[in-house]
């Protein structure tokens with residue numbers, strides 16, 4: 001079950017309203033999510049008391065972004081365990097709530113395997129629930145630490161590729177504190193460049209159809225005080241042609257063993273543009289996003305979203321009265337079919353570098369990614 005309440009401080013910085021937190025009120029533990037579908041219009045929190053509510057929040061993108069999905073999945077397993085629900089069933093439902101971001105499966109696995117191990121050893125469900133919660137908290141902390149290290153490595157890479165600063169960086173989708181236990185992935189690098197005076201401008205792709213760039217990245221950029229400009233996704237080409245982009249920074253939802261990168265749909269065209277215009281295309285992601293069990297890009301399952309997300313426009317306010325299937329305003333003739341993949345896959349040859357908390361891989365090869373994973377203390381799905 002999910003309850004919701006509006007946050008009192010509408011002008012607080014995003015870091016003061018965490019994307020997600022675990023709370024233990026007298027009525028019992030809950031997972032509190034900042035509902036990202038309502039941003040930037042209002043800060044509304046969703047209070048989940050069970051895994052089905054969290055599954056619904058994941059599917060509707062109230063909670064989203066690869067690293068945060070992993071953290072949420074882990075807490076979801078813990079929530080089922082501490083409240084005495086079916087933990088195996090909750091883990092299965094959570095794992096399959098969205099298919100592309102491997103971090104979700106990794107997070108669920110971390111908490112679920114911790115639960116199973118303690119249950120097998122002690123036979124005590126309370127101890128097992130404690131282990132699941134400890135695993136979720138640990139993942140949450142590790143993600144915050146990974147953010148810091150990704151920002152450091154990313155900043156060093158920018159300095160190497162573009163000495164002297166004055167960077168004009170183009171980004172796509174949303175990769176900041178709203179998707180992370182810390183300051184995020186690609187956005188954390190842009191933020192580090194901003195704080196050190198090296199960022200001249202952040203170009204923010206609006207990210208059709210759900211506008212994660214316009215609604216969420218612009219929200220984070222505005223609050224950080226950095227210079228940013230919003231553009232429609234299809235304006236990126238003319239921006240490159242005008243010589244206005246020095247680097248592209250994006251996150252990732254799954255990186256296959258061959259270095260293919262699944263990220264928000266629209267990333268691949270940016271990589272093609274970047275190559276044509278001799279601009280570095282840099283992917284920033286925690287090691288948990290590298291999935292050595294998926295051999296190549298063609299093997300990555302790409303989530304297909306409902307057509308109404310394309311045939312209607314929605315704003316992050318209350319649903320419009322009399323609206324169509326998705327609650328938005330129809331912009332295409334009724335009955336129009338839509339192609340709406342949530343992600344696309346960029347082949348490794350178009351990726352200049354992959355920046356992780358363990359360091360940077362460039363050129364992107366299977367061997368370098370395998371070595372990175374071996375070095376990492378992160379647990380991936382076995």
Ligand SMILES: CSC[C@@H](O)[C@@H](O)C(=O)COP(=O)(O)O
Pocket residue numbers: 061064065066067101172173174175176179184185186212250251252253263264265342
């Ligand atoms: C650090 S976030 C990397 C990706 O998860 C992000 O770019 C993205 O594609 C998110 O997609 P979303 O569908 O909003 O969950």
